[in-house]
Each structure stands twice: as structure tokens, then as C-alpha cells.
Amino acid sequence: MATVFKNLLSNDIATTRTLLNEAIPITGTIVSGTYNDENIKNYAHGMFQSVYDYPYLSSSANHIFDITYGYTSEYSASANLQNAKKLNIYNQMAQVLVGYDVTGSIRKFDRDGDFATTGSNSKLETCVFLNYSRLLTKDEVKKGSYRLTISGSGGDKVIGDYGAQNDYRVNSPTGEYGVLYTSSAAVAGTGVGLIYYQAGVAVLTASSDLFESATDFTGTLSISGTADVVREGWIDNDFNNTTELNSTVYFCRLNNNEFNYSSNPTYLSGSKIVTKEKSTDPSVAYVTSIGLYSADNELLAVAKLSEPLKKDQNNELTLRVRLDY
Numbered sequence: 001m002a003t004v005f006k007n008l009l010s011n012d013i014a015t016t017r018t019l020l021n022e023a024i025p026i027t028g029t030i031v032s033g034t035y036n037d038e039n040i041k042n043y044a045h046g047m048f049q050s051v052y053d054y055p056y057l058s059s060s061a062n063h064i065f066d067i068t069y070g071y072t073s074e075y076s077a078s079a080n081l082q083n084a085k086k087l088n089i090y091n092q093m094a095q096v097l098v099g100y101d102v103t104g105s106i107r108k109f110d111r112d113g114d115f116a117t118t119g120s121n122s123k124l125e126t127c128v129f130l131n132y133s134r135l136l137t138k139d140e141v142k143k144g145s146y147r148l149t150i151s152g153s154g155g156d157k158v159i160g161d162y163g164a165q166n167d168y169r170v171n172s173p174t175g176e177y178g179v180l181y182t183s184s185a186a187v188a189g190t191g192v193g194l195i196y197y198q199a200g201v202a203v204l205t206a207s208s209d210l211f212e213s214a215t216d217f218t219g220t221l222s223i224s225g226t227a228d229v230v231r232e233g234w235i236d237n238d239f240n241n242t243t244e245l246n247s248t249v250y251f252c253r254l255n256n257n258e259f260n261y262s263s264n265p266t267y268l269s270g271s272k273i274v275t276k277e278k279s280t281d282p283s284v285a286y287v288t289s290i291g292l293y294s295a296d297n298e299l300l301a302v303a304k305l306s307e308p309l310k311k312d313q314n315n316e317l318t319l320r321v322r323l324d325y
Helices: 083-097 223-232
Strands: 013-027 040-042 049-052 063-071 126-132 147-152 155-160 169-172 175-180 193-196 201-205 234-254 285-293 299-311 317-324
Touching: 049 223, 063 083, 063 223, 083 126, 083 201, 083 223, 223 234, 234 285, 285 317, 299 317
Parallel strands: none
Antiparallel strands: 013 234, 040 049, 049 063, 063 126, 126 201, 147 155, 147 234, 169 175, 175 193, 193 201, 234 317, 285 299
């Protein structure tokens, strides 16, 4: 009778990793309110604003990203609108994306990702946060692909993570991130924000040279009012997302003297092999599926062939089974 089980050796198993990228465009018409702001959702708590690709009450609407705003205690003032909420938002985002220093204090967002640098312009202390939906970013944003075109007080600016394919930071609790610049001639210390690739979050400085009316962000504007200013200056946003596809490939090798019989009961009739016309004929089987078993012979997966393959002592087969996850 046929050998039912065959052990896979180490050289019969290979693992691969494939990165699939998809281009994501977010046009200014959608963000600025294509549907008379029906695709822009504000909440009673007033802590952030959500943007949808269709009116958000529609069953076909997809959530694209959230916009919010926060600052450090240096900008705190009781007269500022939503002062406590802006402080909390900055601290919450910094806890997750930046982490803590050796004293247990929350780190501030650093302009170039080097926490050792000090100075009045080395930190991002008033920030606009763009939290992209996982539907868009998938596993992560592709390094070097992020571009955001906005209209500010000094004219249109194209913000991007220029050169991030080879120059990105890894000192974040959430993974890798890059520095955002307004020019492809990236110069250390001139960053205007940060893009956290795995988290799908962009952090932009709320300085007056980047957004119109930015000087009012800290005081007179609410968080939703700040989001409105950001959206009104939004021209275009493009990036590539990344889906990581891991695969295990099993090379199932059928040598010439293996699997030439079938374990199917219909293979025998009256103790005779039905595929033989004479007893001296070689036994023949047709491979239709492959089963992958655990060490204790429990069936874990079945692979089906597109058509039966003839197997006898005159040929050998190697069947490639791939599991993606």
C-alpha cells in the first residue's frame, strides 16, 4: 500500500516576505467638503473632526482620517478656547508616538527626531495631528511616498518625507517614522512635521508659516475651527500604503517509488487494482490534492490541484504548496 505520510525536511520549507503597495490619493475637493460639509463630521466632545469620502450618514461612506490639534503647557492659558483638551490631546499623542524620557516625563515631538538637541526651535510644541484610517494605510505608509500640498500664508507648499527611504528614525514606541520637509532639499533642523509609518499618523507644526491663521490656533480657535482652517488650505495628499504578505512554501517531493498507489477504497476491486489490466503492469495513481499534517498526524490544510497529475514509477513530481498570512 502507499506511503500515506512523508516528513518535510528543512530544505523542503521556505519562507518569503512580499510588500504590496497601493497609491492613495486624497483630493482637496473631498477634504474641503465636497458634499457641503456632509462628509465632515464634528462631535459633541469637540476633540477631533472626521473626514469621510461620502456623506457620513451614507452606508457607502468610508472613514478617511481624523484631524485634531494640541499644544504643550508652554502655550497653556485659561483664556484659550478648549485649553485643557488641547493640552490632553498633545500629551496623549506624545505618550503613544514619542514615549517617555529617563525621568518618566512625556517627551515632546522633536523637529528632527534627535531628542538630544535642545533649543527654542528644536521641538514641535503646537501640532496638528492627522490620524489616517487603517483602511487607507493598511500595514504602514511606504517610506518616501508621503506628499501633502497645502495653501498657507506664504503660498502653496508641498510637504513630504523626502529621502526617507534611506533616512528614517526608529526611536518611537510605535515603530519607524520620517521627518517632513517643505522642500526636497531636506536640511536638518528645518522639518515641519513627522510621519509615523506604522501608526499612520502625520504630525504637522501649527506655525504661522505653514497654515493660514496659525497664530490664532492656540487661543481663539476651537479644535474643530483649527481643523476647518487645515481643510480649507488642503489641495492634495498622496502616499502609498503597504500590505505585508508573509508566505510559507512547502515543496512536496514525490519520488519515483512513492505515492504510486491510492489510499482511496475505490482503487481496489476484489483485491485487484482497477488501473491495471495485467498484474505485471506498473501501478498508477493520479494526484488530486495534498494534505499538510501536524507532527501528531492531524490534518491542518488541504491544497487542491487544478487537474489530476499522473504518477507512476517512471516519473517524479515536486508540488509547491504556498500558505499566505
